[in-house]
Amino acid sequence: MATTAASGAPAAATANKAELLAIADAVAREKLIDKAIVIEAMEDAIQRAARARYGAENDIRAKLDPVTGDLRLWRVLEVVEEVEDHFKQIDPKGAQKLQAGAAVGDFIVDPLPPIEFGRIAAQAAKQVIFQKVRDAERERQYEEFKDRAGEVITGVVKRVEFGHVVVDLGRAEGVIRRDAQIPREMVRVGDRIRSLILRVSAETRGPQIFLSRAHPDFMKKLFAQEVPEIYDGIIEIKAAARDPGSRAKIGVISYDSSIDPVGACVGMKGSRVQAVVQELQGEKIDIIPWSEDTATFVVNALQPATVSRVVIDEEESRIEVVVPDDQLSLAIGRRGQNVRLASQLTNSQIDILTEADASEKRQREFVERSELFQTQLDVDETLAQLLVAEGFTSLEEVAYVEVDEIASIEGLDDEIASELQSRATEALERREAASREERRKLGVEDALAELPYLTEAMLVTLGKANIRTLDDLADLATDELIQKKRQEPRRRAETAPKRTEEKAGVLADYGLSEEQGNEIIMAARAHWFEDEPESEEAADAGSSE
Secondary structure, eight states: OHHHHHHTOOHHHHHHHHHHHHHHHHHHHHHTOOHHHHHHHHHHHHHHHHHHHHOTTSOEEEEEOTTTOOEEEEEEEEEOSSOSOTTTEEOHHHHHHHSTTOOTTOEEEEEOOOOOOOHHHHHHHHHHHHHHHHHHHHHHHHHHHTTOTTOEEEEEEEEEETTEEEEEOSSSEEEEOGGGSOTTOOOOTTOEEEEEEEEEEEETTEEEEEEESSSHHHHHHHHHHHOHHHHTTSEEEEEEEEETTTEEEEEEEESSTTSOHHHHHHOGGGHHHHHHHHHTTTOEEEEEEOOSSHHHHHHHHTTTSOOSEEEEETTTTEEEEEEOGGGHHHHHOGGGHHHHHHHHHHTSEEEEEEHHHHHHHHHHHHHHHHHHHHHHHTOOHHHHHHHHHTTOOSHHHHHHSOHHHHHTSTTOOHHHHHHHHHHHHHHHHHHHHHHHHHHHHTTOOHHHHTSTTOOHHHHHHHHHTTOOSHHHHHTSOHHHHHOOOOBOOBOOOTTOOOOOBOOOOTTGGGTOOHHHHHHHHHHHHHHHHTTHHHHHHHHHHHHHO
């Protein structure tokens, strides 16, 4: 019956075949997807329409020939001894009428006549095709852009929604979120705009391509486009920091001694840097020679301010910079901008002090340390000040340095040095005993005192934070134990806003390294696993019985 219908099809059927293939070709070209995907979507739509026509319980298949446009429609039936599902099963006797020699267990094909699409069926088929094509297009977009994060791309502003800019990238759309835009930059629909592909994520509504014009890497990529030496790798931008739309700093180094990295980035009469400045809406850019010496790099980063002295605290990642009194406002910059960018550039917290501030701080520390030595070592003021003047800052330094180092101080000998060390050791023991007593009053278990690196003073700090048992400590992450504070660069100006701080670890003030923190946490968790072998042995014994 199906064969007869196919052979006797009117001339319009041929036109329909050609039209189907033409539609598939056009959609595949427009959406830049494989024609086979469109054909598959059409087959799926026809199958759904046929199930609506013949019954959804039937296992109906459709096949559209991608060359000729011929459409075949059939129902699949399983040959069984006893029919339970009349829509998908058939007995051997009925199967013989459709296919001679069909046996139990075979699947046979029952050809179906072509169907006429009604308005509702056609609309449903159209919806299925659109959905399949849309899914294929989204997959193609994601595959095309997923490995392009970090590239600079040019697009056309398509629309602005709630402050977010939607950019037409040709084969996809990207979005520049409000916080990734250059402040006060005016964009209009139809403007061509360059931006950095920040990241690409696959989401249910399609790939989301996030763009940025405020990221430091966008500025670095623009310099790579304008400066051939950067593109060729002769010059490298080692660090970059931006206050988008206002000011930026980059640290550059040249791997060819004959090429000046700053001059190459500036260009003839500033042509190269000006091209980047114009793209960034007039953002002022300081180009700074990068140096492996942190102090030198900090001095360069704080330009145009003059720096008198740099003191680096590597353990705390803090840098104390002393400037002349008349250079303070210049070093800090408007609203702290200069020191903030320098801090980002060096990845360290920078404290700006004037000569007067530094002198006052040194004097205060000198007095505090002298009083500490006078009280704890039971020495007169002159000897205490002598120790501080020679660079001793704590009782631990006095107690644990070589005796010769103390004896080498003018006016002291081996006997006095030994006595000072003995007194320092006794003072530390008294301090440790006082901390132990306080720790026990706080209810901190003795088991914690057996963990590596933890002193009685640290245990007191833990106790005050309600961490009093091995389980309490074991539940912490390493960051929660040792993470140091990260805060905005210190500004000495009277009108400086309050600093924002992240929550520090409980023992952040004790200078523990990440490795030491990990070791403490793992040691605290060790008791969790002590009973496991015994329980396994007991289970084995029970199973053998």
